Amino acid sequence: MSAHAKPVATQASPLLQVEGLSTWFPIKKGVFRKTVGHVRAVDGVDLTIEAGKTLALVGESGCGKTTVGRSILRLIPARAGRVLFEGTDLLALARDELHPYRRKLQIVFQDPMASLNPRLRVREIVSEGMRSFGIGASDAERGERVAALLERVKLDPRHMTRYPHEFSGGQRQRICIARALAVEPELLICDEAVSALDVSIQAQILNLLRDIQQELGLAYLFITHDLGVVRYLADRVAVMYLGRVVEHGDTEALMAAPQHPYTQALLAAVPTIDPTGARRVVPVLGDVPSPANPPAGCHFHTRCPKVFDRCRAETPPLYPVAHGDSRCFLSDPAR
């Protein structure tokens, strides 16, 4: 299986290229747990991340954004597609061949308390990855690196002998970031990394992530539901709805002129503090349909204010638009 996984990178190839990624979860029923169908959590997603840049993956609960992140890292097995990291398809690698790539791709989760071992001290948490990848010759040397990393994420290095519960939520997230940075990754996946934090603490973490990116040239895949964070942080953005990317492109241009009705609704729904922001119309009606049984054609047609017959019957392809592409028949240049 792994014989084909030879690097095919050229100078111009992006850091990460996801092609046709699909991750389905079986629905099992009955005594024999027979598979009766699939939840198409991720259904043919294409993404590109350039080195040192930030791609935001945005959408509401159940759209598949988290599954994309985990499928890229092979924390969840994908059903189909390719995940090319510097030209190597991670999905085609054997377990032992994957190991060196674990160092290059790291992840920071939403809930730092759930992702830090409560029985390990910060020093052990941060140095664990270094030991696994043979970074640092001795424990003393690794200890020095831990101190430097803690300082880098603005924690007191003297606190490395403490346990996670002795820190606040924001500080714990800093520990998670230090742990990820310890193995010198090239891509950091941030899965709702600032969503659970109060706004003043969120600002501290966003600034930290921004500083780290400028210093180390790290690329980010920023998975979030918060469009404010996307607008502030991301170079490019991909909007997901029920397992598919519905719109994708340069952040500023996309936010200024969203083409897909779902993106338009999502942007209009965000409460803003601007005096003009007080909306008087509801952007979209109804709930997101179940991903186990998505509507035919365009998945958004059941809630779309601009729906017409073709949307119910056919799945729109991604049409090129000014800032990127849009999966909506209204974006069809032939119209």
Next chain:
Amino acid sequence: MPPLLTVSDLTTTFPSDGRRVPVVDHVSFTIERGEVFALVGESGCGKSMSALSLLRLVPKPGRIDAGSIVLEGRDVLALSVNEMRAVRGFDIAMIFQEPMTSLNPVVPCGAQVVEAIRLHEKVTKAAARERTVALFKRVGIPDPEQRFDAYPHQLSGGLKQRVMIAMALSTHPKLLIADEPTTALDVTIQAQILELLRDLRRDLGMTIILITHDLGVVSELADRVAVMYAGRIVETGRTRDVIDAPLHPYTRGLVRSIPARAPRGVRLHEIAGVVPPPTEWPDGCRFANRCPAVLAYCAERVPPVETRERDHQVWCHAVTAGLLP
């Protein structure tokens, strides 16, 4: 007409190391009929505990130690347990952040609302059912007849919150307390629920206390707002005055740290440090150890109130001394 609700010097404490630590500290506000008043602040600022105090639902070992809560001329803190039970749900109704934990998972949604109605009023089951279906329709639940028999787990988060709102409205309360009503919801569903609350206020003249951490939600819904920090109100006034021209350094920091408003590529404004735990709150201004405009005496002296135009009030030594514009 006197205000619907007057809260004066409300102080709620919890025991710690042999003393009582105030988590709500001399909080005062008034609410007029038909207005939406927001209590906004970050985790642990005492906004939810203030709301629970209004209903006398402070979890033990906490208790209300001082202050008064006057609802339509009645002193809520002087009521008997039975009288208080009638106030809850009937005079003051509350909806919570997580509707799933507030609904009984083994009772159909409609029956739960019927129960709430019949607890407070002598009506037949059939009449209560009819009213419940009408309420479901009022709060925008599609197919209200079918949804009457649905169990909570069969409904989405947005629909469950609508059921909660229907239940809260079922006894025509004078005051609705909404504690982070949209925080657990997706942004498109959040917009729908905010719209519903706006409608209820417009059509029924509902008075609402909105508790939230989100200044965007405040901006869209509230007439007036009080910003809380570490158990105290630090600034209050009309929503537009407070958000567009904040006076307190904490409010200023809060508004400026919202990423949606920040220009790309520029560092976000940070409020240094973290909220200290209640046992370590300074005697004077609680924000003193994080404040960029701190003066020598801020940590020792409680700031006096400074009142500006349109009842825009702020508690800050630097503002009072004229050191902040």
